[in-house]
Amino acid sequence: MIVTVTMNPAIDKTVDIDALERGGLNRIQHVELDAGGKGINVSKTIHALGGKSVATGFIAGNAGNIIRGVLDQWQIANDFIEVSGETRTNTKVFEKSGELTELNEPGPTVEEEDIKALLHKLEGYADQDTLFVLAGSVPQGVPKDIYYKITELVHQRGAKVLLDADGELFTKALKAVPDIIKPNRVELEQYAGMDYIASEQELLSAAEKLMEKGIGTVAVSMGKSGAVFLMEGMKVKCPGLKVKAHSTVGAGDAMVAALSYSWSEGKLPEDTMKMCMAVSAGAVTTIGTKPPSMDVVSSLLEQVVLEEVK
Ligand SMILES: Nc1ncnc2c1ncn2[C@@H]1O[C@H](COP(=O)(O)OP(=O)(O)OP(=O)(O)O)[C@@H](O)[C@H]1O
Ligand SMILES: [Mg+2]
Structure with missing residues (x-):
C-alpha cells in the first residue's frame, strides 16, 4: 500500500x-x-x-x-x-x-x-x-x-x-536513511554545498555519496535535461523526453508517483526508470499539476532511452 x-x-x-487593475474592481x-x-x-x-x-x-x-x-x-x-x-x-x-x-x-x-x-x-x-x-x-x-x-x-x-x-x-x-529519494538538481546541489551549477558527473558523485549512507534508490531529476538513477547496483542516465511543455509545475511529483507506483507493482529497475521518465514528461504536457493520461504515458514510454553510466 x-x-x-x-x-x-x-x-x-x-x-x-x-x-x-490594482485598487479597482476586477471581474473574473x-x-x-x-x-x-x-x-x-x-x-x-x-x-x-x-x-x-x-x-x-x-x-x-x-x-x-x-x-x-x-x-x-x-x-x-x-x-x-x-x-x-x-x-x-x-x-x-x-x-x-x-x-x-x-x-x-x-x-x-x-x-x-x-x-x-x-x-x-x-x-x-x-x-x-x-x-x-x-x-x-x-x-x-x-x-x-x-x-x-x-x-x-x-x-x-x-x-x-x-x-x-x-x-x-x-x-x-x-x-x-529513507529508502527512496528524489532530489532535483538544485536540492542536491544545496545539500552537497555546491553553490554553482554542478556538472552531471558532480551530481552523480553527490548521489553516490547518498547511496553509501544506505539509501536504496536515488533519482536525481534535472528538469528538461532528464534524470539520473542509482538503484540496485545500476547507474543510469535518461535524457529528457522531447515534449510540448505546458506547465513544468508538478513534474517532480509525477516522478515521485511513478517511483511509488512502480514499487507497489514490483517493477524491475529498468521499467521503473522508464515509467519515471514517461510519467514526468507526460505531466509537463498537461495544464498545471493535472496528471497525464495512460495513453500519453504509454506512447512516451517508447521514447525513453536508458544510458548506463560507467
Ligand atoms: N521541459 C521538460 N521537458 C521534458 N521533461 C521534463 C521537463 N521538465 C521536467 N521534465 C521531466 O520531469 C522530471 C522532474 O522535473 P524537475 O527536475 O523539474 O522536478 P522538480 O524540480 O522536483 O519539480 P516540482 O517539485 O516542481 O514538481 C525531469 O526529470 C524530467 O523527466
Ligand atoms: Mg520537486
Missing part, C-alpha cells in the same frame, strides 16, 4: 482575467479549483496510472472539506487529521498578457497534539507492505525533523519511505 503524507495541502485556485472570467500539495498530487497521479494510495496529512476548515470532496470524487482514499484554522488557498491570477500574480495564504498552525495524532495514524498504516511518501513543505508548528521522526517510526514496523523534500527537512530526514 502507498500512503502519501501532505502536511501542508492547498487548494490551487486559478483565475483568468483580462488585465489586473474563469475560475478553476483543484486539490494540491505534493502528496496529494502524487496520489492523483498514482490514480491516473491505475494504482491506489491513501492520502493523509493535515486539513482544516472549509478548504479542507473541499480537498476531501475532490479526493472522494476521484475515488482516492483519504484519511486526514483535521486541525483548527483553514487550509491554504493559493490563488494564481493569470492575465491575458501572460502576467501571473500569486496570492498564497499562510495556512493553519498545527499543534503538538495534532502531530501526535498524525504519527499515531501513520503507525497504524506501517507494515512491510507499506510505502510512505513524505513530500513537500510543512505548516507552522511542525518541526523540521518531522520526516526524520516519521521515517524512524515506520521503519521500526518494516515499512519503506520515499522522501521528496528540501532544505532542513531533507537533511534531517536523511539521517534516518
Whole structure:
C-alpha cells in the first residue's frame, strides 16, 4: 500500500482575467479549483496510472472539506487529521498578457497534539507492505525533523519511505536513511554545498555519496535535461523526453508517483526508470499539476532511452 503524507495541502485556485487593475474592481472570467500539495498530487497521479494510495496529512476548515470532496470524487482514499484554522488557498491570477500574480495564504498552525495524532495514524498504516511518501513543505508548528521522526517510526514496523523534500527537512530526514529519494538538481546541489551549477558527473558523485549512507534508490531529476538513477547496483542516465511543455509545475511529483507506483507493482529497475521518465514528461504536457493520461504515458514510454553510466 502507498500512503502519501501532505502536511501542508492547498487548494490551487486559478483565475483568468483580462488585465489586473490594482485598487479597482476586477471581474473574473474563469475560475478553476483543484486539490494540491505534493502528496496529494502524487496520489492523483498514482490514480491516473491505475494504482491506489491513501492520502493523509493535515486539513482544516472549509478548504479542507473541499480537498476531501475532490479526493472522494476521484475515488482516492483519504484519511486526514483535521486541525483548527483553514487550509491554504493559493490563488494564481493569470492575465491575458501572460502576467501571473500569486496570492498564497499562510495556512493553519498545527499543534503538538495534532502531530501526535498524525504519527499515531501513520503507525497504524506501517507494515512491510507499506510505502510512505513524505513530500513537500510543512505548516507552522511542525518541526523540521518531522520526516526524520516519521521515517524512524515506520521503519521500526518494516515499512519503506520515499522522501521528496528540501532544505532542513531533507537533511534531517536523511539521517534516518529513507529508502527512496528524489532530489532535483538544485536540492542536491544545496545539500552537497555546491553553490554553482554542478556538472552531471558532480551530481552523480553527490548521489553516490547518498547511496553509501544506505539509501536504496536515488533519482536525481534535472528538469528538461532528464534524470539520473542509482538503484540496485545500476547507474543510469535518461535524457529528457522531447515534449510540448505546458506547465513544468508538478513534474517532480509525477516522478515521485511513478517511483511509488512502480514499487507497489514490483517493477524491475529498468521499467521503473522508464515509467519515471514517461510519467514526468507526460505531466509537463498537461495544464498545471493535472496528471497525464495512460495513453500519453504509454506512447512516451517508447521514447525513453536508458544510458548506463560507467
Ligand atoms: N521541459 C521538460 N521537458 C521534458 N521533461 C521534463 C521537463 N521538465 C521536467 N521534465 C521531466 O520531469 C522530471 C522532474 O522535473 P524537475 O527536475 O523539474 O522536478 P522538480 O524540480 O522536483 O519539480 P516540482 O517539485 O516542481 O514538481 C525531469 O526529470 C524530467 O523527466
Ligand atoms: Mg520537486
